[in-house]
Amino acid sequence: MSIIKRQPKQSVKDLVDSIYKFAVLLEGQKEHEAVDALKSAAKKIDSEDIQSSGFQSAIKEVIDSYEGEHELSAYLLKNPGEDWTEATQLSQAGSRVLNLANRFFKTFK
Numbered sequence: 001m002s003i004i005k006r007q008p009k010q011s012v013k014d015l016v017d018s019i020y021k022f023a024v025l026l027e028g029q030k031e032h033e034a035v036d037a038l039k040s041a042a043k044k045i046d047s048e049d050i051q052s053s054g055f056q057s058a059i060k061e062v063i064d065s066y067e068g069e070h071e072l073s074a075y076l077l078k079n080p081g082e083d084w085t086e087a088t089q090l091s092q093a094g095s096r097v098l099n100l101a102n103r104f105f106k107t108f109k
Contacts, residue, residue, distance in 0.1 A: 008050050014044045015100040019062065022093040026072075028086070034070035038062065038097075060082050062101040066094075 019042040023035045044058035066073040076098070077091040 011100070011104070012045060014051065015104070016042045017094065017099070018096045018100060019045075022090075022097050025086070025090050025093055026075075029090070031070065031072075034065060034072060037065055038075060041065075050104075057106045059101050059108075062097065063105060066098055104105075 019038050023038050023042075026035050026038070041058040043060040044054055045062075048055035056090065066076075072094055075087075075090040075094045077087060
């Protein structure tokens with residue numbers, strides 16, 4: 001069995017794309033400040049080198065948005081259920097962003 005490792009650039013692209021998809025859903029919830037913060041962080045993540053302090057601070061901003069001022073963790077459902085609802089979409093999109101950001105954050109240590 002062979003293991004295919006992801007390229008860092010692809011992981012960055014996945015995170016940025018996921019942030020923008022989550023932001024679109026959050027706009028429907030009138031979370032304008034959170035959307036602006038996430039989009040700003042996504043631009044930094046996309047433009048900075050992975051090893052730079054700017055990249056690391058942008059990742060931290062994304063993670064902090066879940067517990068800090070924006071409390072985006074409220075959109076994460078523990079058991080989303082079988083029905084496909086807007087809440088389920090928000091939960092899955094938000095979970096993806098948080099998981100990808102946490103993976104990058106763990107590499108900084």
